Amino acid sequence: MDIPMQQTRLSDQRPTTRVLSITSGKGGVGKTAVVANVAVLLARMNKRVLVLDADLGLANIDVVFGLAPGKNMNAFFAEEMSLDEIMIKGPSGIRILPAGSGVQRFTRLNARQKMRLLEALDSMHNEFDIVLIDNEAGISENVTYFNTAAQEILVVTTPEPTAITDAYALMKLLSGQYHEKHFNLIVNCVRSSEEGLDVFKKLTMVADRYLDIAIDYLGCIPIDRQMVDAIRKQEVIVDLFPNSKISQAFDFLARVIVDEPQHLEAKGSVQFFWERLLDIGGK
Numbered sequence: 584m585d586i587p588m589q590q591t592r593l594s595d596q597r598p599t600t601r602v603l604s605i606t607s608g609k610g611g612v613g614k615t616a617v618v619a620n621v622a623v624l625l626a627r628m629n630k631r632v633l634v635l636d637a638d639l640g641l642a643n644i645d646v647v648f649g650l651a652p653g654k655n656m657n658a659f660f661a662e663e664m665s666l667d668e669i670m671i672k673g674p675s676g677i678r679i680l681p682a683g684s685g686v687q688r689f690t691r692l693n694a695r696q697k698m699r700l701l702e703a704l705d706s707m708h709n710e711f712d713i714v715l716i717d718n719e720a721g722i723s724e725n726v727t728y729f730n731t732a733a734q735e736i737l738v739v740t741t742p743e744p745t746a747i748t749d750a751y752a753l754m755k756l757l758s759g760q761y762h763e764k765h766f767n768l769i770v771n772c773v774r775s776s777e778e779g780l781d782v783f784k785k786l787t788m789v790a791d792r793y794l795d796i797a798i799d800y801l802g803c804i805p806i807d808r809q810m811v812d813a814i815r816k817q818e819v820i821v822d823l824f825p826n827s828k829i830s831q832a833f834d835f836l837a838r839v840i841v842d843e844p845q846h847l848e849a850k851g852s853v854q855f856f857w858e859r860l861l862d863i864g865g866k
Contacts, residue, residue: 600707601845602714602855604637604733607740608749610720613771614739615643616810617836618717620819624837626675630712634673635704636682637729638719640690645681648673649817657683659703660696666703674819678711691724701732701855708856713840722756731761732855734845737801741772742782751786758796766796767843769836770803779803801839804832 607614618634626632636644636656645652652671658664666680673679683689689696704714716729730736736757740750750768757763768786770779783800790796807829813820821830 599845600709600711600714600856601735602716602733603735603737603840604716604718604730605737605739606718606726606730606753607720607738607746608722608751608753609740609743609746612720612739612741612746613804613810614720615647615717616814616820617739617769617771617804617833618715619644619647620821620830620833621837621840622673622677622715623675623819623821624834625713625841626677628837628841630841631710632677633670633680633707633711633714634677635680635714635716637716637725639682639692639725640684641719642682642684644679644717645671647814647817647819648679650679650681652679652681655681655683657689659700660689660692662699666707674822692728697728697853701853704855714855722753726753727757727761730757731763732853734854734856735767736763736765737767737769739769739771740782740786742770742774742778747782747785751789754786754790754796754798755794758794764796765799767799767801769801772806773803774806776803799843801843802832802836804836805829 605614605618622632622634634644636642639656642655650671650673652669654664654669656669658669659666669680671679671681716733718726718729738750738754740746754766768783770782773779779802780800783798787798790798805828807827809824809827810820810829813823816823820827821833824830
Protein backbone atom coordinates (compact mmCIF):
# COMPACT_ATOMS: atom_id res chain seq x y z
CA MET A 584 0.00 0.00 0.00
CA ASP A 585 1.29 3.46 -0.86
CA ILE A 586 2.27 5.71 2.05
CA PRO A 587 0.77 9.22 1.89
CA MET A 588 3.30 11.96 1.15
CA GLN A 589 2.64 13.79 4.45
CA GLN A 590 3.21 10.63 6.46
CA THR A 591 6.48 9.99 4.63
CA ARG A 592 7.73 13.45 5.46
CA LEU A 593 6.88 13.07 9.15
CA SER A 594 8.59 9.71 9.38
CA ASP A 595 11.72 11.13 7.74
CA GLN A 596 12.13 13.90 10.26
CA ARG A 597 14.89 13.43 12.80
CA PRO A 598 15.63 15.13 16.10
CA THR A 599 17.56 18.34 15.63
CA THR A 600 20.31 19.57 17.92
CA ARG A 601 19.42 23.01 19.28
CA VAL A 602 22.29 25.43 19.80
CA LEU A 603 21.56 28.17 22.33
CA SER A 604 24.01 31.00 22.90
CA ILE A 605 23.72 32.49 26.39
CA THR A 606 25.19 35.98 26.34
CA SER A 607 25.28 39.29 28.18
CA GLY A 608 26.43 42.81 27.51
CA LYS A 609 27.81 43.22 31.01
CA GLY A 610 29.78 40.93 33.29
CA GLY A 611 28.54 39.92 36.72
CA VAL A 612 24.90 39.34 35.74
CA GLY A 613 24.97 35.61 36.59
CA LYS A 614 25.13 34.26 33.06
CA THR A 615 27.30 31.25 33.88
CA ALA A 616 25.07 30.35 36.85
CA VAL A 617 22.09 30.37 34.48
CA VAL A 618 23.92 28.07 32.07
CA ALA A 619 25.04 25.64 34.77
CA ASN A 620 21.69 25.28 36.53
CA VAL A 621 19.65 25.08 33.33
CA ALA A 622 22.05 22.48 31.91
CA VAL A 623 21.58 20.19 34.93
CA LEU A 624 17.79 20.55 34.82
CA LEU A 625 17.64 19.87 31.07
CA ALA A 626 19.70 16.71 31.62
CA ARG A 627 17.20 15.59 34.27
CA MET A 628 14.50 16.03 31.63
CA ASN A 629 16.32 13.33 29.62
CA LYS A 630 17.97 15.80 27.27
CA ARG A 631 21.50 15.10 26.09
CA VAL A 632 23.26 18.36 26.96
CA LEU A 633 26.61 19.78 25.92
CA VAL A 634 27.97 22.96 27.53
CA LEU A 635 30.61 24.85 25.56
CA ASP A 636 32.59 27.36 27.62
CA ALA A 637 33.15 30.13 25.07
CA ASP A 638 34.97 32.45 27.48
CA LEU A 639 38.26 31.37 25.95
CA GLY A 640 40.46 33.58 28.11
CA LEU A 641 38.77 33.35 31.52
CA ALA A 642 37.15 29.94 31.94
CA ASN A 643 34.28 29.73 34.43
CA ILE A 644 31.95 26.81 33.82
CA ASP A 645 34.29 24.11 35.17
CA VAL A 646 34.84 26.19 38.33
CA VAL A 647 31.09 26.47 38.93
CA PHE A 648 30.83 22.67 38.75
CA GLY A 649 33.91 22.11 40.92
CA LEU A 650 35.76 20.31 38.13
CA ALA A 651 39.47 20.32 37.31
CA PRO A 652 39.85 19.38 33.64
CA GLY A 653 43.28 18.28 32.51
CA LYS A 654 42.81 19.62 29.00
CA ASN A 655 40.72 22.43 27.55
CA MET A 656 39.74 24.18 24.33
CA ASN A 657 43.23 25.66 24.00
CA ALA A 658 44.49 22.20 23.03
CA PHE A 659 41.79 21.96 20.36
CA PHE A 660 42.53 25.35 18.83
CA ALA A 661 46.25 24.55 18.88
CA GLU A 662 45.32 21.42 16.85
CA GLU A 663 46.77 19.12 19.50
CA MET A 664 43.55 17.33 20.52
CA SER A 665 40.02 16.70 19.28
CA LEU A 666 36.85 17.86 21.02
CA ASP A 667 36.17 14.28 22.11
CA GLU A 668 39.53 14.13 23.83
CA ILE A 669 38.99 17.27 25.92
CA MET A 670 35.29 16.74 26.69
CA ILE A 671 34.55 16.00 30.35
CA LYS A 672 31.51 14.75 32.25
CA GLY A 673 29.60 17.04 34.58
CA PRO A 674 26.68 16.63 37.00
CA SER A 675 23.63 14.64 35.85
CA GLY A 676 25.54 13.35 32.84
CA ILE A 677 25.99 16.64 31.00
CA ARG A 678 29.09 16.99 28.83
CA ILE A 679 31.38 20.00 29.04
CA LEU A 680 33.96 21.48 26.69
CA PRO A 681 36.08 23.52 29.13
CA ALA A 682 37.90 26.69 28.13
CA GLY A 683 41.37 27.72 29.16
CA SER A 684 42.19 30.55 31.56
CA GLY A 685 44.85 33.21 31.52
CA VAL A 686 45.85 32.61 27.89
CA GLN A 687 45.27 35.51 25.52
CA ARG A 688 46.19 33.61 22.38
CA PHE A 689 42.69 32.29 21.66
CA THR A 690 40.61 35.24 22.85
CA ARG A 691 40.24 36.20 19.20
CA LEU A 692 39.73 33.19 16.96
CA ASN A 693 40.96 33.31 13.39
CA ALA A 694 39.01 32.03 10.39
CA ARG A 695 40.72 28.62 10.42
CA GLN A 696 39.96 28.07 14.11
CA LYS A 697 36.32 29.07 13.66
CA MET A 698 35.86 26.72 10.72
CA ARG A 699 37.59 23.86 12.54
CA LEU A 700 35.26 24.29 15.51
CA LEU A 701 32.24 24.46 13.21
CA GLU A 702 33.21 21.23 11.49
CA ALA A 703 34.03 19.44 14.75
CA LEU A 704 30.69 20.35 16.34
CA ASP A 705 28.80 19.49 13.16
CA SER A 706 30.25 15.99 13.35
CA MET A 707 28.55 15.61 16.77
CA HIS A 708 25.04 16.51 15.63
CA ASN A 709 23.61 13.09 16.55
CA GLU A 710 25.12 13.06 20.04
CA PHE A 711 23.27 15.94 21.74
CA ASP A 712 19.79 17.38 21.96
CA ILE A 713 20.85 20.80 23.26
CA VAL A 714 24.14 22.70 23.15
CA LEU A 715 24.50 25.64 25.56
CA ILE A 716 27.22 28.15 24.71
CA ASP A 717 28.41 30.14 27.73
CA ASN A 718 29.81 33.31 26.17
CA GLU A 719 32.15 35.83 27.71
CA ALA A 720 30.51 39.14 28.59
CA GLY A 721 30.64 42.08 26.23
CA ILE A 722 30.80 42.52 22.46
CA SER A 723 34.14 41.01 21.47
CA GLU A 724 34.68 39.32 18.13
CA ASN A 725 34.36 35.89 19.75
CA VAL A 726 31.03 36.91 21.31
CA THR A 727 29.59 38.00 17.98
CA TYR A 728 30.86 34.82 16.33
CA PHE A 729 29.26 32.44 18.82
CA ASN A 730 25.99 34.39 18.85
CA THR A 731 25.67 34.43 15.07
CA ALA A 732 26.69 30.76 14.84
CA ALA A 733 23.99 29.65 17.29
CA GLN A 734 20.37 29.08 16.33
CA GLU A 735 18.96 30.95 19.32
CA ILE A 736 20.31 33.83 21.42
CA LEU A 737 19.46 34.16 25.12
CA VAL A 738 20.41 37.53 26.59
CA VAL A 739 20.88 37.61 30.37
CA THR A 740 20.61 40.92 32.21
CA THR A 741 19.68 42.28 35.64
CA PRO A 742 17.51 45.24 36.68
CA GLU A 743 20.61 47.42 37.11
CA PRO A 744 20.54 50.35 34.64
CA THR A 745 24.07 49.61 33.39
CA ALA A 746 23.18 45.96 32.73
CA ILE A 747 20.03 46.95 30.83
CA THR A 748 21.96 49.51 28.77
CA ASP A 749 24.66 46.97 27.90
CA ALA A 750 22.07 44.31 27.00
CA TYR A 751 20.48 46.77 24.60
CA ALA A 752 23.89 47.69 23.14
CA LEU A 753 24.64 44.00 22.50
CA MET A 754 21.32 43.45 20.73
CA LYS A 755 21.83 46.65 18.74
CA LEU A 756 25.24 45.44 17.55
CA LEU A 757 24.03 41.96 16.64
CA SER A 758 21.02 43.42 14.85
CA GLY A 759 22.75 46.23 12.98
CA GLN A 760 25.99 44.54 11.93
CA TYR A 761 25.08 40.84 11.94
CA HIS A 762 21.37 40.99 11.00
CA GLU A 763 20.12 39.07 14.05
CA LYS A 764 16.38 39.69 14.39
CA HIS A 765 15.26 37.47 17.27
CA PHE A 766 16.39 37.50 20.90
CA ASN A 767 15.26 35.79 24.11
CA LEU A 768 15.51 37.68 27.39
CA ILE A 769 16.22 36.36 30.89
CA VAL A 770 16.24 38.83 33.79
CA ASN A 771 18.34 37.67 36.73
CA CYS A 772 18.52 38.90 40.35
CA VAL A 773 15.01 40.36 40.48
CA ARG A 774 13.20 41.22 43.71
CA SER A 775 9.82 40.40 42.19
CA SER A 776 8.34 39.04 38.97
CA GLU A 777 7.02 42.55 38.29
CA GLU A 778 10.58 43.87 38.28
CA GLY A 779 11.55 41.32 35.64
CA LEU A 780 8.60 42.27 33.46
CA ASP A 781 9.47 45.94 33.86
CA VAL A 782 12.97 45.32 32.47
CA PHE A 783 11.46 43.43 29.54
CA LYS A 784 9.02 46.27 28.83
CA LYS A 785 11.79 48.86 28.93
CA LEU A 786 13.96 46.94 26.48
CA THR A 787 11.02 46.16 24.20
CA MET A 788 9.90 49.78 24.12
CA VAL A 789 13.33 51.04 23.07
CA ALA A 790 13.88 48.17 20.63
CA ASP A 791 10.51 48.76 18.97
CA ARG A 792 11.44 52.38 18.46
CA TYR A 793 15.02 52.05 17.22
CA LEU A 794 15.67 48.42 16.21
CA ASP A 795 13.98 45.99 13.84
CA ILE A 796 14.06 43.02 16.23
CA ALA A 797 11.75 40.77 18.26
CA ILE A 798 12.41 40.05 21.94
CA ASP A 799 10.75 37.10 23.68
CA TYR A 800 10.62 37.08 27.48
CA LEU A 801 11.63 33.69 28.89
CA GLY A 802 11.30 34.66 32.56
CA CYS A 803 13.18 35.94 35.58
CA ILE A 804 15.34 34.53 38.38
CA PRO A 805 14.96 35.94 41.92
CA ILE A 806 17.91 37.29 43.86
CA ASP A 807 18.92 34.82 46.57
CA ARG A 808 21.77 34.90 49.09
CA GLN A 809 21.92 31.10 48.87
CA MET A 810 23.45 31.51 45.40
CA VAL A 811 26.61 32.83 47.08
CA ASP A 812 26.79 29.63 49.16
CA ALA A 813 26.35 27.49 46.05
CA ILE A 814 29.12 29.30 44.20
CA ARG A 815 31.49 28.99 47.15
CA LYS A 816 30.77 25.27 47.44
CA GLN A 817 31.10 24.89 43.64
CA GLU A 818 27.71 23.27 43.34
CA VAL A 819 24.66 24.28 41.34
CA ILE A 820 21.91 25.74 43.49
CA VAL A 821 19.29 23.36 42.07
CA ASP A 822 21.27 20.56 43.77
CA LEU A 823 22.20 22.40 46.95
CA PHE A 824 18.81 24.02 47.61
CA PRO A 825 16.34 22.17 45.36
CA ASN A 826 13.21 23.49 47.11
CA SER A 827 14.20 27.17 47.08
CA LYS A 828 12.35 29.78 45.03
CA ILE A 829 15.39 30.34 42.86
CA SER A 830 15.61 26.62 42.03
CA GLN A 831 11.92 26.63 41.13
CA ALA A 832 12.57 29.61 38.84
CA PHE A 833 15.42 27.76 37.11
CA ASP A 834 13.14 24.74 36.68
CA PHE A 835 10.47 26.93 35.08
CA LEU A 836 13.09 28.45 32.76
CA ALA A 837 14.36 25.04 31.67
CA ARG A 838 10.82 23.94 30.84
CA VAL A 839 10.18 27.14 28.89
CA ILE A 840 13.31 26.47 26.84
CA VAL A 841 12.19 22.92 26.06
CA ASP A 842 8.66 24.04 25.14
CA GLU A 843 9.74 27.12 23.17
CA PRO A 844 9.12 26.87 19.41
CA GLN A 845 12.39 26.07 17.66
CA HIS A 846 13.84 28.43 15.08
CA LEU A 847 15.15 25.92 12.57
CA GLU A 848 15.70 28.22 9.60
CA ALA A 849 19.30 28.99 8.73
CA LYS A 850 20.10 32.62 9.50
CA GLY A 851 22.14 33.32 6.41
CA SER A 852 25.47 33.22 8.24
CA VAL A 853 27.91 30.60 9.41
CA GLN A 854 26.01 28.41 11.84
CA PHE A 855 26.64 25.35 13.98
CA PHE A 856 24.82 22.28 12.64
CA TRP A 857 24.04 24.19 9.45
CA GLU A 858 24.04 21.00 7.34
CA ARG A 859 21.45 19.54 9.68
CA LEU A 860 19.28 22.65 9.40
CA LEU A 861 19.48 22.74 5.63
CA ASP A 862 18.63 19.03 5.51
CA ILE A 863 15.45 19.55 7.52
CA GLY A 864 14.61 22.70 5.60
CA GLY A 865 14.77 20.67 2.41
CA LYS A 866 12.27 18.19 3.76
